[in-house]
Amino acid sequence: MDRPPVSRGFRSTRQASEATRLPPGQYLTTDFPVLSAGPTPEIRVADWKVGLQLGGSLLGKWTWDEFEALPQSKITVDIHCVTKWTKFDTVWQGVSFDDLLRAAGVSEPPSAYVMAHCDGGYTTNLPVADLVAGRAMIATRYEGLPLAPAHGGPARLLVPHLYFWKSAKWLRRIRFMPNDEPGFWESRGYHNYGDPWREQRYDGD
Amino acid sequence: MTATDALPQQPRIAWQTGRVHAILDETSRVKSIILEPATWSGHWPGQHVDIRLTAEDGYQAERSYSIASPPEEKLLTLTVERVDGGEVSSYLLDELRVGDALEFRGPIGRHFIWSRTRGGPIFLVAGGTGITPLMAMLRHRRRSLAHTPASLIYSVRSLADAVYRDELDAMAQDDRDLRLVYALTREQPSNWSGHWGRVNEMLLANNSFAREHDPSIFVCGPTGFVESISSMLVKLGFDPFSIKTERFGPSGG
Numbered sequence: 198m199d200r201p202p203v204s205r206g207f208r209s210t211r212q213a214s215e216a217t218r219l220p221p222g223q224y225l226t227t228d229f230p231v232l233s234a235g236p237t238p239e240i241r242v243a244d245w246k247v248g249l250q251l252g253g254s255l256l257g258k259w260t261w262d263e264f265e266a267l268p269q270s271k272i273t274v275d276i277h278c279v280t281k282w283t284k285f286d287t288v289w290q291g292v293s294f295d296d297l298l299r300a301a302g303v304s305e306p307p308s309a310y311v312m313a314h315c316d317g318g319y320t321t322n323l324p325v326a327d328l329v330a331g332r333a334m335i336a337t338r339y340e341g342l343p344l345a346p347a348h349g350g351p352a353r354l355l356v357p358h359l360y361f362w363k364s365a366k367w368l369r370r371i372r373f374m375p376n377d378e379p380g381f382w383e384s385r386g387y388h389n390y391g392d393p394w395r396e397q398r399y400d401g402d
Numbered sequence: 403m404t405a406t407d408a409l410p411q412q413p414r415i416a417w418q419t420g421r422v423h424a425i426l427d428e429t430s431r432v433k434s435i436i437l438e439p440a441t442w443s444g445h446w447p448g449q450h451v452d453i454r455l456t457a458e459d460g461y462q463a464e465r466s467y468s469i470a471s472p473p474e475e476k477l478l479t480l481t482v483e484r485v486d487g488g489e490v491s492s493y494l495l496d497e498l499r500v501g502d503a504l505e506f507r508g509p510i511g512r513h514f515i516w517s518r519t520r521g522g523p524i525f526l527v528a529g530g531t532g533i534t535p536l537m538a539m540l541r542h543r544r545r546s547l548a549h550t551p552a553s554l555i556y557s558v559r560s561l562a563d564a565v566y567r568d569e570l571d572a573m574a575q576d577d578r579d580l581r582l583v584y585a586l587t588r589e590q591p592s593n594w595s596g597h598w599g600r601v602n603e604m605l606l607a608n609n610s611f612a613r614e615h616d617p618s619i620f621v622c623g624p625t626g627f628v629e630s631i632s633s634m635l636v637k638l639g640f641d642p643f644s645i646k647t648e649r650f651g652p653s654g655g
């Protein structure tokens with residue numbers, strides 16, 4: 198494509214040091230904005246369960262207390278929302294996807310893709326390769342505190358190397374699927390994979 | 403292989419250079435930018451565009467802005483509110499001139515959209531500039547002579563802060579199927595008989611449609627506003643799936 202037109206009189210108001218850590222088109226925020234398609238559901242941990250599903254059977258399921266007893270991991274990562282904000286050095290705690298598979302006694306992921314299912318009916322699809330080897334967790338704490346409902350509490354997926362809608366809020370079930378299928382945002386104009394460094398925001402990017 | 407290869411690819415929504423056709427003062431903090439696209443194949447009311455600014459040194463900034471104009475119009479209207487210290491909104495309000503080139507791409511998003519073909523009434527709740535995508539719906543409704551019953555609750559600090567006020571008042575005046583309610587949160591005229599203060603459950607209940615009529619509900623505004631309105635709607639018994647939300651700003655309120 199041609200060089201973009203220069204916007205006369207436009208100058209950056211940002212620190213140059215931010216630039217290398219920001220994916221293209223993103224800006225740094227210190228707030229924690231909220232993006233969801235609808236209302237925030239109210240979920241009581243007493244009623245909460247999470248499951249790992251293959252076809253018609255469950256490979257594993259955990260109540261809140263059982264889930265809390267699984268090995269805990271803590272990570273500090275930058276997160277990138279498709280609505281353009283990026284937040285540096287966010288601190289999360291939860292159960293890594295690797296540990297979840299281990300807890301279910303699954304040594305090899307049974308298929309190459311998953312669909313994450315959430316309260317409120319939302320879904321997002323991911324390649325399993327993007328979840329294993331320490332690349333993703335089910336997070337229950339943010340900055341040391343229980344995850345707030347607006348941010349996906351009690352538990353959300355965290356896949357920080359993809360745009361943040363892939364880090365599905367209010368997670369309830371991870372379903373292995375043999376073939377890739379688009380989730381909620383992925384069938385409403387957003388990119389199927391969502392790599393912020395390749396600016397894969399929308400269909401066709 | 404990654405998931406990117408598995409599904410049929412849509413064509414990319416390409417960047418294009420539009421020309422600023424006009425700039426309108428809406429309120430003391432808000433302007434509308436009327437943009438002439440190079441190419442446009444239409445949009446759904448509720449969709450947005452991404453704007454990209456490029457500085458002399460190559461630095462770029464992107465932000466999203468909802469389309470306020472209906473699909474019936476060839477020119478696109480974006481309505482931008484000043485965010486204090488905001489990088490892009492300040493530029494759009496203070497520097498941009500009629501005749502300038504403006505890079506953008508769109509239309510984007512297929513969730514927060516209204517299509518007449520769905521049937522049923524529409525219930526719209528706007529906080530501040532959150533009116534923008536909802537205005538596209540109301541304008542489309544009017545232009546297409548749809549008799550879809552509609553109700554808008556528009557929360558603003560004062561009447562002077564209500565964007566599109568004259569147009570909305572005129573729309574509501576000669577349309578019995580459109581209900582327009584302002585909620586004035588900070589300042590009310592002395593003879594004000596409308597709602598004072600923030601939108602509450604009672605105001606929502608009194609101005610919405612019965613659940614049996616299966617309304618489509620659209621809530622747009624700052625994050626805190628959208629959070630509080632949508633949870634009140636769920637409490638009032640509306641199906642969470644019928645409530646579509648769009649959050650503009652990081653801050654609450």
Ligand SMILES: Cc1cc2nc3c(=O)[nH]c(=O)nc-3n(C[C@H](O)[C@H](O)[C@H](O)COP(=O)(O)OP(=O)(O)OC[C@H]3O[C@@H](n4cnc5c(N)ncnc54)[C@H](O)[C@@H]3O)c2cc1C
Nearest residue numbers: 280465466467468481482483488489490491534650651653
């Ligand atoms: C889908 C979508 C549609 C949108 N449509 C519109 C629209 O129609 N009209 C419109 O005016 N804006 C709209 N926005 C918001 C817009 O994209 C920008 O975020 C906004 O203009 C601020 O950008 P900025 O560069 O001026 O501020 P920045 O330089 O990004 O921010 C400056 C400071 O202000 C804070 N801030 C940013 N935005 C807000 C806000 N809205 N309220 C309070 N504080 C804020 C930031 O956290 C930061 O501290 C939309 C956003 C989305 C995601």
